[in-house]
Amino acid sequence: DVITYWPILADLPSLICNAHRINDWLVEVANMYGLTKLLRGAFFARVDYLLTCDPRNFEYITKTNVSNYPKGQEYNKVFDILGTGVFNSDFDLWHGQRTLARSAFTSNNLLSLVASLCEKVAKDDLFPLLSGLVKTSSPVDLEDIFLRYTFDIICVTIFGRNPKCLSKDLPNHELAKAMDDALQVIFFRHVTPSFWWKLCRWLRIGNEKKLHNAWETVDRLMTQYISLKKEDLLQGGQEQNDLLSSYIYFQKEKKKYSYEGDKFLRDSVLGQLSAGRDATGAALSWFFYMILKNPVVEAKIIEELNGIYMQHSSFANEQKAKRPWVFNSGDLKGLVYLHAAMCESLRLNPGVPINRKEVLREDILPDGTVVKPGMTIIMSLYAMGRMESVWGKDCMEYKPERWINENGKFRQEHMDKFFAFGSGPRLCIGKDIGVTMIKSAVANILFNFHVELVKGHHVYPKSSLVLNMKNGMMVEVKPRVA
Numbered sequence: 001d002v003i004t005y006w007p008i009l010a011d012l013p014s015l016i017c018n019a020h021r022i023n024d025w026l027v028e029v030a031n032m033y034g035l036t037k038l039l040r041g042a043f044f045a046r047v048d049y050l051l052t053c054d055p056r057n058f059e060y061i062t063k064t065n066v067s068n069y070p071k072g073q074e075y076n077k078v079f080d081i082l083g084t085g086v087f088n089s090d091f092d093l094w095h096g097q098r099t100l101a102r103s104a105f106t107s108n109n110l111l112s113l114v115a116s117l118c119e120k121v122a123k124d125d126l127f128p129l130l131s132g133l134v135k136t137s138s139p140v141d142l143e144d145i146f147l148r149y150t151f152d153i154i155c156v157t158i159f160g161r162n163p164k165c166l167s168k169d170l171p172n173h174e175l176a177k178a179m180d181d182a183l184q185v186i187f188f189r190h191v192t193p194s195f196w197w198k199l200c201r202w203l204r205i206g207n208e209k210k211l212h213n214a215w216e217t218v219d220r221l222m223t224q225y226i227s228l229k230k231e232d233l234l235q236g237g238q239e240q241n242d243l244l245s246s247y248i249y250f251q252k253e254k255k256k257y258s259y260e261g262d263k264f265l266r267d268s269v270l271g272q273l274s275a276g277r278d279a280t281g282a283a284l285s286w287f288f289y290m291i292l293k294n295p296v297v298e299a300k301i302i303e304e305l306n307g308i309y310m311q312h313s314s315f316a317n318e319q320k321a322k323r324p325w326v327f328n329s330g331d332l333k334g335l336v337y338l339h340a341a342m343c344e345s346l347r348l349n350p351g352v353p354i355n356r357k358e359v360l361r362e363d364i365l366p367d368g369t370v371v372k373p374g375m376t377i378i379m380s381l382y383a384m385g386r387m388e389s390v391w392g393k394d395c396m397e398y399k400p401e402r403w404i405n406e407n408g409k410f411r412q413e414h415m416d417k418f419f420a421f422g423s424g425p426r427l428c429i430g431k432d433i434g435v436t437m438i439k440s441a442v443a444n445i446l447f448n449f450h451v452e453l454v455k456g457h458h459v460y461p462k463s464s465l466v467l468n469m470k471n472g473m474m475v476e477v478k479p480r481v482a
């Protein structure tokens, strides 16, 4: 059986035994018991988990009756490292943080900053690195490269500084490592009875010690970046158009919802740093993997890119434009097949595979399930993308064509069951930024390099709150013959 009931421990042993393959287990649970299933907590655990991958429930919880489904106090405790940023808050606190974040994103036109950064990083860092690998013919972990790419771009966006993790010697960054450690321990908190991890936290042992150390590193580095930014702003001169500067201005202007002190600044940007690096890096890695596993899709994307490239070539006095060629985000916006291929990958491999909420008042979900106050709801986006009843018999196949209608246009109606970026008032605020980073990397790498998976290297998901790869994605990079 997918779930075995134990006296006293109830369904807890099944959860623990499958923690190492949590996402695929959630698919099996849904296939066996239906789209919604109650997971009974051990008698000493405070909560039952309601597992659901029904799109109607998702829509209801995140949009229709959103005020009854906050992230909740337990979520705040599990993600305590994030402080009181937009990710980790509810009600008025969340509303204030969300309003400020929106204002910071739009006033600086963060999206166009990211779009130009993608081009610059491709030209200055990604291409030289990959060209170097072509020369040495050495295999490389492409997921690691992608996490460096998203980290460099998001650091410039947030702090105005490029840590240059894509330099040829691939330097490791303390902050990135601390974030990886923290994310891993937070995942274990989800599959461990809360009294146990809280005891370990108090005793500072095991995983909790690791989180404690990661937290110290994050705090030390954030303090450093904040004080450097304040010095930059004092010196004047160059205009600072990064996210952190916006929050410092908000404090100076005593803008509504902003608070004094560096803790406010830290909490405001830390979640964005993690989403920008981890969620985007994971979504990008799986998209590239899907392309490499499906050469027909790869050929179609290249054909579409070639159309754009030829337009540029003809402008340059009928000569072929020079290579390696960098696409700008404007070029990529209208590409239907590329967009369809990305959505199809996010359907099967959502960068954030699980979305968690708590029940405030008793309610009935659209599928008839009665939920009680305090219950935790785990919505598996990963399972939702793999359900025959939601996506049809070919749900396990990677088929970008699913997203294109008979007139060659993108099929908007599928968006009703596509929640890779959430929905409703808490819809991902960095969606367009993430999409820009992903499409830019895929187009620029595919068009200029021929990438092959290393034979025998098995790619599969790591147990984490972000859909990273367990052993990375080993590839060989070769020149692309035009």
Ligand code: HEM
Residues within 6 Å of the ligand: 062, 086, 087, 098, 101, 271, 272, 273, 275, 276, 277, 279, 280, 283, 350, 351, 352, 355, 419, 420, 421, 422, 423, 425, 426, 427, 428, 429, 430, 431, 433, 434, 435
């Ligand atoms: C492909 C990349 C990304 C994916 C798959 C993704 C996915 C998500 C998901 C599923 C949520 C949760 C919605 C909910 O709680 O119901 C979310 C929230 C959020 N995301 Fe993203 N995200 C991505 C990129 C980004 C980027 C690049 C940023 C920032 C630069 C960002 C910032 C945020 C923030 C601040 C929230 C919290 C919104 C709120 O609670 O009001 N995300 N994202």
